[in-house]
Amino acid sequence: xxQLVESGGGLVKPGGSLRLSCAxxxxxxxxxxxxxxxxxxxxxxxxVSYISSSGSTIYYADSVKGRFTISRDNAxxxxxxxxxxxxxxxxxxxxxARGAGSLLVWGQGTLVTVSS
Amino acid sequence: xxxxxxxxSTLSASVGDRVTITCRxxxxxxxxxxxxxxxxxxxxxxxxxxxxSLESGVPSRFxxxxxxxxxxxxxxxxxxxxxxxxYCQQYNSYLFGGGTKVEIK
Numbered sequence: 001x002x003q004l005v006e007s008g009g010g011l012v013k014p015g016g017s018l019r020l021s022c023a024x025x026x027x028x029x030x031x032x033x034x035x036x037x038x039x040x041x042x043x044x045x046x047x048v049s050y051i052s053s054s055g056s057t058i059y060y061a062d063s064v065k066g067r068f069t070i071s072r073d074n075a076x077x078x079x080x081x082x083x084x085x086x087x088x089x090x091x092x093x094x095x096x097a098r099g100a101g102s103l104l105v106w107g108q109g110t111l112v113t114v115s116s
Numbered sequence: 117x118x119x120x121x122x123x124x125s126t127l128s129a130s131v132g133d134r135v136t137i138t139c140r141x142x143x144x145x146x147x148x149x150x151x152x153x154x155x156x157x158x159x160x161x162x163x164x165x166x167x168x169s170l171e172s173g174v175p176s177r178f179x180x181x182x183x184x185x186x187x188x189x190x191x192x193x194x195x196x197x198x199x200x201x202x203y204c205q206q207y208n209s210y211l212f213g214g215g216t217k218v219e220i221k
């Protein structure tokens with residue numbers, strides 16, 4: 001079945017880095033745009049980034065621009081989010097989702113905690 | 117930049133009530149709007165896409181409407197499973213509304 005599984009979350013100090021991964025299965029990964037969305041504890045949803053199927057088109061929210069980098073490896077059916085210069089306000093559950101429009105398929109999320 | 121304002125932020129209602137949630141954009145956004153339901157500790161679930169198209173498997177008591185800069189999600193008869201938080205999403209500008217928590221009255 002169609003599935004997205006995130007990994008790579010954890011506790012990191014302010015200023016640190018973390019790389020999230022999202023493994024896709026059950027669909028032709030290379031056909032789809034992919035997105036990262038995050039949700040801070042007790043807060044709403046925030047679209048962080050998306051990448052086109054080929055990787056040629058990329059979007060970042062202003063809140064992460066210059067610090068986060070989205071990428072994908074279609075041969076490995078995987079999506080990535082490299083997060084640098086992390087701040088306390090980046091603490092959230094990070095979801096990967098299929099598409100960059102309405103989002104039908106979501107992963108279960110991985111928690112990133114930025115704290116000293 | 118486009119801003120999305122969702123109202124109310126909290127709504128108290130009873131089973132069987134008709135419930136309406138509004139999402140307003142700061143400018144016209146065509147019809148690229150979706151609605152999601154999220155329960156505590158769960159992943160958001162797509163209910164409505166392109167303003168008014170019901171996602172497969174979603175009960176017909178959910179409906180979406182609107183145009184331009186004002187959109188609504190309506191639950192025609194609230195069921196116990198519907199108590200949750202609802203988010204609008206404008207996918208031209210990659211924005212989510214702030215959410216509406218539907219609570220038991």
